[in-house]
Amino acid sequence: MAHISFENVSKSYSTLNVIRDINLDIHDGEMLILVGPSGCGKSTLLRMIAGLESVSSGAIRIDDRVVNDLDPRDRDIAMVFQSYALYPHKTVLENITFGLRMRRMAGDEILRRAKQASMALGLDAYLDRYPRQLSGGQRQRVAMGRALVREPKAFLFDEPLSNLDAQLRVQMRMEIRALQQKLGVTSVYVTHDQIEAMTMGDKIAVMNRGGIEQIGTPLDIYDRPANEFVATFIGSPMINLLDAEVRGDGRSAVTPGGLVLPTGTAALSPGEKVRIGIRPEHVRLGDDGAPGIVEAVEQTGLDTLVLVRTSGTAMRVLIRERRYMERGQKVLLSLPPADMHVFSSDTGARR
Amino acid sequence: MSAAMSRKLRSRLSLIAFSAFILIFNLGPILWGILGSLRPREEIMRFPPQPLPSSLSLEHYAAIAESGFLGAARNSLIYAAITVVVALVAGSIAAYALDRLRFAGKAVVMFLVIAGIPLASGAAALIVPSYLYMTSLGLSDTPWVLPLVYIAYNLPTAVWVLKGALGGLSRELDEAAAIDGAGRLRTLFEILLPLCKPAIGAAALFCFVGAWNEFVAGSVLVDNPDLRPVQVSIYQNMGYFGRDWGPLLAAATLAILPIIAAFLVFGRLLIAGLTKGAVKG
Ligand SMILES: Nc1ncnc2c1ncn2[C@@H]1O[C@H](COP(=O)(O)OP(=O)(O)O)[C@@H](O)[C@H]1O
Numbered sequence: 001m002a003h004i005s006f007e008n009v010s011k012s013y014s015t016l017n018v019i020r021d022i023n024l025d026i027h028d029g030e031m032l033i034l035v036g037p038s039g040c041g042k043s044t045l046l047r048m049i050a051g052l053e054s055v056s057s058g059a060i061r062i063d064d065r066v067v068n069d070l071d072p073r074d075r076d077i078a079m080v081f082q083s084y085a086l087y088p089h090k091t092v093l094e095n096i097t098f099g100l101r102m103r104r105m106a107g108d109e110i111l112r113r114a115k116q117a118s119m120a121l122g123l124d125a126y127l128d129r130y131p132r133q134l135s136g137g138q139r140q141r142v143a144m145g146r147a148l149v150r151e152p153k154a155f156l157f158d159e160p161l162s163n164l165d166a167q168l169r170v171q172m173r174m175e176i177r178a179l180q181q182k183l184g185v186t187s188v189y190v191t192h193d194q195i196e197a198m199t200m201g202d203k204i205a206v207m208n209r210g211g212i213e214q215i216g217t218p219l220d221i222y223d224r225p226a227n228e229f230v231a232t233f234i235g236s237p238m239i240n241l242l243d244a245e246v247r248g249d250g251r252s253a254v255t256p257g258g259l260v261l262p263t264g265t266a267a268l269s270p271g272e273k274v275r276i277g278i279r280p281e282h283v284r285l286g287d288d289g290a291p292g293i294v295e296a297v298e299q300t301g302l303d304t305l306v307l308v309r310t311s312g313t314a315m316r317v318l319i320r321e322r323r324y325m326e327r328g329q330k331v332l333l334s335l336p337p338a339d340m341h342v343f344s345s346d347t348g349a350r351r
Numbered sequence: 352m353s354a355a356m357s358r359k360l361r362s363r364l365s366l367i368a369f370s371a372f373i374l375i376f377n378l379g380p381i382l383w384g385i386l387g388s389l390r391p392r393e394e395i396m397r398f399p400p401q402p403l404p405s406s407l408s409l410e411h412y413a414a415i416a417e418s419g420f421l422g423a424a425r426n427s428l429i430y431a432a433i434t435v436v437v438a439l440v441a442g443s444i445a446a447y448a449l450d451r452l453r454f455a456g457k458a459v460v461m462f463l464v465i466a467g468i469p470l471a472s473g474a475a476a477l478i479v480p481s482y483l484y485m486t487s488l489g490l491s492d493t494p495w496v497l498p499l500v501y502i503a504y505n506l507p508t509a510v511w512v513l514k515g516a517l518g519g520l521s522r523e524l525d526e527a528a529a530i531d532g533a534g535r536l537r538t539l540f541e542i543l544l545p546l547c548k549p550a551i552g553a554a555a556l557f558c559f560v561g562a563w564n565e566f567v568a569g570s571v572l573v574d575n576p577d578l579r580p581v582q583v584s585i586y587q588n589m590g591y592f593g594r595d596w597g598p599l600l601a602a603a604t605l606a607i608l609p610i611i612a613a614f615l616v617f618g619r620l621l622i623a624g625l626t627k628g629a630v631k632g
């Protein structure tokens with residue numbers, strides 16, 4: 001168990017800056033999710049914790065010890081790779097215990113831990129098999145087992161579920177989270193899947209282009225995105241973003257098409273150019289409000305996603321129930337002021 | 352039978368016939384040699400030739416056993432074994448460095464390795480410098496000289512073959528091993544090389560056959576009959592027995608056996624890799 005911190009950490013490959021001035025604290029026992037679009041530097045950041053990538057500047061600390069120049073094996077961390085990186089010529093048992101053997105642990109302690117981990121992961125029946133004789137889900141568990149037996153200071157996960165089918169993914173993400181909470185081991189979990197991000201972490205760090213856009217609890221980030229990027233990246237279906245200009249009263253804004261949007265509590269000056277974000281589930285279809293016309297309807301079985309055109313803009317509306325609607329149907333949209341997110345048009349930052 | 356099927360059958364038959372022809376063409380001389388080595392002396396050069404010997408005799412084998420052939424064969428086996436072991440160990444370490452590490456002058460080293468490959472087959476070009484070099488080191492006509500030279504000849508091929516195989520293995524294996532606490536050598540020998548069995552088999556075959564079949568260096572760098580390798584011994588039998596083809600054929604037959612054995616041993620690695628090597632995540 002450990003506390004991991006980044007202080008002004010940067011990384012570049014020759015002229016390419018892939019990690020830009022990161023400051024980050026991961027507390028003891030916490031599970032931090034690194035989420036962001038592909039190529040934003042999540043894996044690089046994770047691999048810097050592991051010692052698989054060098055640090056160009058700044059300091060990474062594990063338990064207040066600077067580890068910048070420490071070999072991976074001396075950092076006492078375990079990692080689960082996206083490809084699992086199991087040793088193909090070793091059995092499940094050998095895969096799981098290799099790290100313990102390398103650390104010259106006594107044979108009976110190795111066996112005890114292997115047994116414990118394989119019980120926890122439901123692998124006991126497969127200990128003599130080779131990775132190629134296992135299903136994807138089982139391989140994933142072996143990769144987990146290899147990390148578990150080490151009883152390391154921290155777990156690092158690099159998109160460990162992305163090779164599994166959707167059902168297994170849901171199951172594994174619950175199992176991983178439960179295991180992490182039971183063991184209380186500090187963990188960093190990389191994913192580009194925002195559902196995983198929302199459901200698995202104590203904290204989320206949203207990354208973009210090598211920097212961290214926002215850190216916070218999942219609901220924090222969902223309810224108060226720090227900027228346009230975070231607002232659009234987190235949340236599915238995607239948030240509606242509308243260009244608008246603040247009206248004379250300073251409490252509402254109007255789109256070029258003439259749609260008037262309340263802006264809630266943000267302190268805005270008249271004439272300011274803003275972008276208003278409103279999540280699809282916050283738009284209500286009701287008895288009054290702005291008139292619109294249904295353009296498309298998607299039924300998921302659980303809920304209904306409707307695309308409504310109003311005052312020249314298309315708005316995604318999510319209805320938390322099954323609703324039968326038709327293209328061309330006339331509806332009225334109401335927009336509760338409390339659920340509006342206002343971003344500066346220039347910087348994208350929250351106002 | 353439809354026209355398409357009969358056409359298919361015909362093309363398959365002609366393929367079989369062609370393969371059989373190639374096989375006989377290639378194996379014919381070897382078979383003739385083996386049969387010849389077992390014929391009574393007076394039948395070997397008889398015209399017209401008889402397909403099968405009238406009786407089998409081991410007299411030629413007895414003759415070469417007395418002529419020092421077995422000692423030479425044992426020498427060559429030892430030379431070849433040392434060559435295989437050292438070339439594989441040194442070659443895999445070099446291949447690892449060339450594939451996985453970054454160091455100054457890597458491109459130059461790699462170029463030299465590649466440039467060294469053809470020298471293994473055209474060793475005659477190297478014989479004068481090799482002789483001068485080994486003599487100046489005081490190594491010529493010692494037990495060490497031939498293994499050393501054979502290792503030098505065959506190492507580039509081993510490095511090249513092994514580097515190709517290592518290059519095909521995911522870096523994540525190295526990284527997983529590093530996190531598990533394995534050092535570089537441990538990673539190489541316990542994680543990576545077991546996954547390169549086909550390449551190891553191929554490299555071992557090259558080295559073994561190269562060392563076993565080598566003639567020029569073997570005839571120049573050692574004088575002592577006790578150090579003589581097998582190919583030189585066969586050649587000298589030619590002079591020793593005059594026009595006596597029987598012992599020569601017997602020696603040549605025996606000289607093929609280790610190569611067949613090497614194929615059986617190392618070839619198994621090759622095949623193993625072909626059938627079950629692809630263990631993708
Ligand atoms: N060895 C490398 N050399 C140059 N650029 C690299 C290297 N590794 C990664 N990058 C670049 O760094 C960026 C971040 O990569 P990565 O951390 O793998 O992103 P993510 O995991 O978020 O998808 C990418 O733009 C990638 O092209």
Ligand SMILES: [Mg+2]
Pocket residue numbers: 042043044
């Ligand atoms: Mg990645």
